[in-house]
Amino acid sequence: MDRFEALLGLTPIKPITIDIQGEPRTIQLKLEGYNISGSIKARTAYGLVRGLVQDGRIRPGMRLLESTSGNLGVALAGMARYLNIGFTAILDPMSTVEVRSRLTDLGAHIVMVDKVDEAGGYLLSRLAKVQEMLEADDSYVWVDQYNSPKNPEIHRRMTGPEILDQLATPPDALFAAVSTGGTFAGISQCFRDRGVATRMVAVDVDGSVAYGGEPGRRYLSGIGASRPSSFLKESLIDHYAYVDVGEAAYYCRTVLATTGVHLGASSGAVVAACARYLRENPDVRDALCICADGGEKYESTIYSDEWLEAIGTTLRPTGVTG
Template identity: 35%
Template sequence: MPGSPQRPAVVTRVSDLIGHTPLLELATTETGGRLLLKLEMFNPTGTAKIRMARQMVADAEAQGRLRPGGRIVESTSGNTGLGLAVIAAERGYTFTAVVDGHSCPDKLRGMKALGAELVYVTDDGTGSLATAAREELAERMARGQDNTVFTEQHNNPSNGVGYVPLAHELADALDEDIDVLIGAVGTGGALCGTTRELRRRVPRLTTIGVEPKGSTAFGGPAHDYHQSGTGTPEGAEIGALVDFDLIDEGVKVGDVEAFATCRALARTGLLIGGSAGGVVHQALTRLPGLPPRTTMVALVNDGGEKYMDTVFNDDWMRARDLLSPETEEEIEELLAKLRGSR
């Protein structure tokens, strides 16, 4: 049966540190159910997306589309760009990140620190989300240029392939005892790529996709939202990697609930990102109603350290009418009840 190879005790590149991220048991039920968090913030750059960044570059090299001294171009809200910046720095490529003002400032600063060139499609500091414009500009910048690749994360099959090791890490660590997988749906690569491979070993797996309210992948009205790096905003096409045949149920979580969950978890010692807050909120509220001895795994694809200026900033939250101490208290009470059953 396939498995994920163990990491050597000593590695020679930052990208060799990708994977083998830990599982944290966050909550249990009196009937033996449990919620486990796959903490992908323990990857370099603090996010799962470096997994697929490495795969997209490796496949472009293998196909002869990217050669020494080449250039990588990507439209990114931050985390994919951070991953590509690391891989480009290791392999001697130039990386251009096409961004908008919706990204958390720390992500933009991180990409720049890693040597990336930032090209804005909106005025710096406006806070506007402009996914469609980003994609159009990135494609145009790479078109016809020698030794230049637009990695096009939303439609690149290598994105999903990059999460094959993640599926095996879960199956190996839990001896295939996984009933429910829940995760955010942005490009679709992480959740659908993991599900596709994991079902080869766990055919009974149920998969739940989570997107922000205002995102359009699961229908409903489109409107602005503040969970960065996830969802399908108004005007953007649903990426080819979002495979609805692999998602048993699609749900939406609002910014207030997602961010309140991040803030409540921070007071237990765990910092997670905004979209991960939406995933954990949905997982916590569902856990008590699941059948006995159900194991639910939530993909926590992002850490919270990049969100000190936003999710964990009272002034920023208050200015956007997102601060809700009442919701935070409700989540704390639910978490205390579930943690008390352990």
């Protein structure tokens, strides 16, 4: 397993220029799309599966089972191939066609749920399907990204230290998207452990209840949740930002047009939250955005005008320049 770890991380940090109230500002993007499975979830999948192997829970004939919005599924499909075991991914209609085709190419078995849950997403429906399958067949091992302490732990042990090693000085503020909350919680814990004064900003979407609030219909995959995160503790969060689809789409499109960097949907949300925070906090000079994946899987959603129109949203501009 540890040989796999050498293949992970060391993703680049790229500065881009963004216009904040007429002033060009540099923000740093940590481009997690450069991970082996194309997203930050390569790290999460490794941490989770390594934990299962260490606990002796992976035996011949076992199959990994997980509810996923896509990225964790793609990463787990790679891990399952490495371990020569099966993998079943429980997906919903918010996962993109691009992700589904990757999973199929990697040999994963896909089970779709299509019932919108009472919180406006599909997570609760996906989890109900996981329980049903675990009860029906004991060859399944649930990876459980939602509760396993190995999820935040890998980001505390690997992602956080990597960021601090890459930068000459820690940023004034760090922005990361939340779904399970594992990435944010792990990085924040690492920064807190080391006594770093960086302001930690969690980025969520309207309608998510990952950190409380009222549930509502959500359209983006990878960010937001239908139930509270088990990892997001108040002590780890300096500011909690909500972004809507129109803002996320605007920043995805504008960053691509002005800098050539192709961001995934949650990264567009993170950059939108960062731009707003910089506007409201002029004392913050250096900002780092964790960009969980690249834009290539989102051509049919956040980069599609037809899709935006279908969900009744328009681009919400705020100035960004190259």
